Amino acid sequence: MSGRTNPSGRKARGASSSAAGEQVADPGAAPGSGFRPARRVVILGGGLAGSTLARHLLLETDVEVRILDRARRLPTPRQKYGESSVQLAGHYYGKVLDLEEMLFHEHFMKYNLRFYWKTPGLAGDVFEHYGQTYIRNYSNVPSYQLDRNAFEASVLAMNAKDPRFSVVTGISELDVQLGSGGAVHRVSYRAGGEVHEEECDWFIDATGRGQWLARRDGLRQDNGVRHGASFLWVDGLLDIERLTRLDRTERRRHPHRRITGHLPHWLATNHFMGPGFWFWVIPLRHKTSLGLVYEHGAVDAAAVDSPEKLLEWVSREFPLFAEDLKQRRVVDHGRLRDYSHGCARTIHPDRWGLVGEAGRFSDPLYSPGSDLISTYNTLLVDAIQAPSERELRLRCQQGEALMRALYEAYIPSYGISYDALGDQEAFTLKYAWELSIYFAFYVFPFINGLLTDRLGALVVMRRFAELGALNASMQRFLSDYLQWKKARGMLCDGAAHAGRPLFQELMEFPALSRAERTFYEVEADAGAARRILGDQVDNLQAMARAVHAWVASRVLGRPEIALSSRYAIEGDGADLAAQLVFDEQAFAARLVPGVGAPDDPPLSDALSFLSRFAVPAREATGDQGEPASSTDAAPEPSPARAVVGATRA
Numbered sequence: 001m002s003g004r005t006n007p008s009g010r011k012a013r014g015a016s017s018s019a020a021g022e023q024v025a026d027p028g029a030a031p032g033s034g035f036r037p038a039r040r041v042v043i044l045g046g047g048l049a050g051s052t053l054a055r056h057l058l059l060e061t062d063v064e065v066r067i068l069d070r071a072r073r074l075p076t077p078r079q080k081y082g083e084s085s086v087q088l089a090g091h092y093y094g095k096v097l098d099l100e101e102m103l104f105h106e107h108f109m110k111y112n113l114r115f116y117w118k119t120p121g122l123a124g125d126v127f128e129h130y131g132q133t134y135i136r137n138y139s140n141v142p143s144y145q146l147d148r149n150a151f152e153a154s155v156l157a158m159n160a161k162d163p164r165f166s167v168v169t170g171i172s173e174l175d176v177q178l179g180s181g182g183a184v185h186r187v188s189y190r191a192g193g194e195v196h197e198e199e200c201d202w203f204i205d206a207t208g209r210g211q212w213l214a215r216r217d218g219l220r221q222d223n224g225v226r227h228g229a230s231f232l233w234v235d236g237l238l239d240i241e242r243l244t245r246l247d248r249t250e251r252r253r254h255p256h257r258r259i260t261g262h263l264p265h266w267l268a269t270n271h272f273m274g275p276g277f278w279f280w281v282i283p284l285r286h287k288t289s290l291g292l293v294y295e296h297g298a299v300d301a302a303a304v305d306s307p308e309k310l311l312e313w314v315s316r317e318f319p320l321f322a323e324d325l326k327q328r329r330v331v332d333h334g335r336l337r338d339y340s341h342g343c344a345r346t347i348h349p350d351r352w353g354l355v356g357e358a359g360r361f362s363d364p365l366y367s368p369g370s371d372l373i374s375t376y377n378t379l380l381v382d383a384i385q386a387p388s389e390r391e392l393r394l395r396c397q398q399g400e401a402l403m404r405a406l407y408e409a410y411i412p413s414y415g416i417s418y419d420a421l422g423d424q425e426a427f428t429l430k431y432a433w434e435l436s437i438y439f440a441f442y443v444f445p446f447i448n449g450l451l452t453d454r455l456g457a458l459v460v461m462r463r464f465a466e467l468g469a470l471n472a473s474m475q476r477f478l479s480d481y482l483q484w485k486k487a488r489g490m491l492c493d494g495a496a497h498a499g500r501p502l503f504q505e506l507m508e509f510p511a512l513s514r515a516e517r518t519f520y521e522v523e524a525d526a527g528a529a530r531r532i533l534g535d536q537v538d539n540l541q542a543m544a545r546a547v548h549a550w551v552a553s554r555v556l557g558r559p560e561i562a563l564s565s566r567y568a569i570e571g572d573g574a575d576l577a578a579q580l581v582f583d584e585q586a587f588a589a590r591l592v593p594g595v596g597a598p599d600d601p602p603l604s605d606a607l608s609f610l611s612r613f614a615v616p617a618r619e620a621t622g623d624q625g626e627p628a629s630s631t632d633a634a635p636e637p638s639p640a641r642a643v644v645g646a647t648r649a
Contacts (some may be wrong), residue, residue, distance in 0.1 A: 048080075065159075070170065108267055145269070147284040168189075208358055220344075223415070231335065234287065311330075348396060375406060409471065444524075
């Protein structure tokens with residue numbers, strides 16, 4: 001899409017020809033109110049955030065929407081990162097924006113997130129040498145692997161069918177005078193050799209990493225997360241299950257499939273993990289996205305700053321890729337030295353906002369980028385529809401508080417415990433915890449429209465605030481546990497010492513299984529949300545006690561601790577958070593008489609299934625010690641896993 005599409009050539013409805021800054025009453029507003037409902041929105045940037053916001057506005061409001069972009073053609077020809085979505089964004093793109101048919105025809109339905117670790121004692125040059133943490137069944141809330149250029153082209157083409165939509169590309173010399181107190185904004189730019197001036201009621205910055213408004217007005221903030229990335233795209237599908245010396249029959253019938261099942265692993269966002277870094281493999285139509293994300297200091301940025309260097313580094317670190325990558329043609333590439341940032345404000349009652357990376361961005365781990373876009377778009381559309389000045393201010397105030405809270409909740413995960421990525425046990429605990437929060441406090445409220453319900457949003461924020469201190473304590477606790485293991489040479493230990501990969505199905509965590517059930521709680525109002533989210537706070541507090549007991553049992557070498565109610569830390573809220581501290585002496589001090597005795601009641605949500613991380617493979621029961629080759633007999637799935645599979649079928 002290029003040039004100007006559906007140019008309106010007229011002023012925004014309700015705007016006057018008076019000088020900038022003058023407020024003019026709209027004929028449709030209440031008599032004497034002076035409030036002018038929004039009639040025209042200008043979006044700066046026609047990428048993922050801008051194009052989807054435009055579609056949302058066209059579907060749910062009667063405003064005119066114009067996109068301005070400095071690129072001469074949309075979508076831009078270069079490949080774009082950010083292809084992987086998760087449940088919240090999948091619901092937004094598929095259901096809210098009504099794009100489900102296009103998504104299934106033109107893109108891949110995503111098979112969750114999967115994580116892989118090299119197994120000590122094995123070469124790591126074939127797929128079956130890697131341990132895995134995963135969810136075996138497809139999610140009931142689908143998500144997608146998006147070829148960004150194809151997706152944005154489809155959305156822009158759909159938008160162009162609406163006469164209220166227009167695009168101007170190839171702009172330069174942009175100047176925006178933001179009005180205040182309800183006054184219109186003045187926008188001027190050069191396009192097609194001419195200077196254009198126009199007015200709008202709302203101005204939205206969706207310029208991505210360009211951050212036009214945040215840089216101009218000094219809104220950009222540091223969030224303390226120092227991470228970089230190097231990435232590229234290669235032609236064709238890189239099927240990780242083919243990175244093996246097994247023949248086709250051996251691959252189909254490998255004993256590992258008794259645990260992992262038969263769904264194609266390549267449909268997942270696959271993460272190959274190391275201490276402070278991870279390497280992604282994402283399938284797209286006719287190409288594969290590959291990228292390395294790293295904490296500063298974990299990887300030498302100069303060693304991965306070109307496609308050749310990145311491919312060489314990956315082939316050394318994860319040898320299973322070496323032969324395949326030699327045959328691949330690099331389609332495009334890019335890198336980011338320091339990508340994470342905050343923003344002082346992203347939605348303002350003077351009718352301007354920022355969406356996507358133009359505002360805030362945390363980290364690509366867990367694919368939150370499209371979730372943030374989906375949430376910001378939803379709250380911006382709600383504010384744009386405000387029927388009065390008072391309601392506009394209330395929606396902007398609450399929307400900004402929600403945006404900031406949901407974004408800042410990500411930061412401890414990325415800023416405190418990124419080192420846990422290098423150990424399968426520590427990361428499995430970390431991800432199960434974070435995914436439980438995500439399902440209950442991100443996906444459930446979004447599906448039920450609670451973020452744009454006045455009382456519902458208050459319930460979400462209040463319940464969410466109850467987890468703040470506990471989440472920060474959990475991130476520090478797991479990071480300290482990782483450092484304890486690292487100092488003792490215990491990373492990826494347990495059954496892996498016998499040269500056998502470990503397999504962990506995440507839905508074995510009782511808290512995660514209960515959080516996932518909130519997907520089916522539909523039409524929940526504020527009252528129901530208060531009850532459901534209250535139960536989920538209790539759910540996560542029970543998980544915190546179980547994680548503490550499990551780690552203490554590992555540190556002290558006392559397996560019975562993991563099952564003991566007498567040993568478990570007590571209290572709720574801040575009191576519980578204060579006790580969730582990694583302290584060997586404190587662990588030992590809790591060993592009171594009766595811990596582990598026959599009359600010691602079992603701990604709720606005990607993590608005994610994690611014993612596969614604590615004992616040699618041949619001593620483990622169930623599927624805890626997986627065979628390293630197809631010549632070994634495969635164990636039976638554990639009863640707990642069988643129950644989980646049945647409930648999710």
